[in-house]
Amino acid sequence: MSWSWEYVPDEDHVIAGLPPVLVKDVEEKAAELVRAAEVLYQHGASYEGASPPGGTVVLADGMFDYQIVPRHERVYIRQVTSW
Structure with a gap:
């Protein structure tokens, strides 16, 4: 397995x-x-x-919440908010 990221529960739910x-x-x-x-x-x-613990990243146009799960070798993007 190698490290990657993904939207959880899925792309449509998180960034539509x-x-x-x-x-x-x-x-x-x-x-x-x-x-x-x-x-x-x-x-x-x-x-x-x-x-x-999960974290929040603030960007110019919004922010997102993420969770790192080492055993899965994944960074999960859980929620994205636009402003």
């Missing part, structure tokens, strides 16, 4: 109707979070601790 520029910014920042998580949790699949 949002401005394309915001979606692009979210996906770029999600890729950065994946690279950071990959370094912090190098042996993600065998990670035995509690998953780290």
Whole structure:
């Protein structure tokens, strides 16, 4: 398995109707979070601790909530808000 990110529960639920520029910014920042998580949790699949707390990223056009789950080697984007 290798690290990646995904929308949870699915793309339609999380980003439907949002401005394309915001979606692009979210996906770029999600890729950065994946690279950071990959370094912090190098042996993600065998990670035995509690998953780290979720977080919020503020962008120019909105914000998003995410959760890192080392055992899944995933960054889950749970909610995106536009302003």
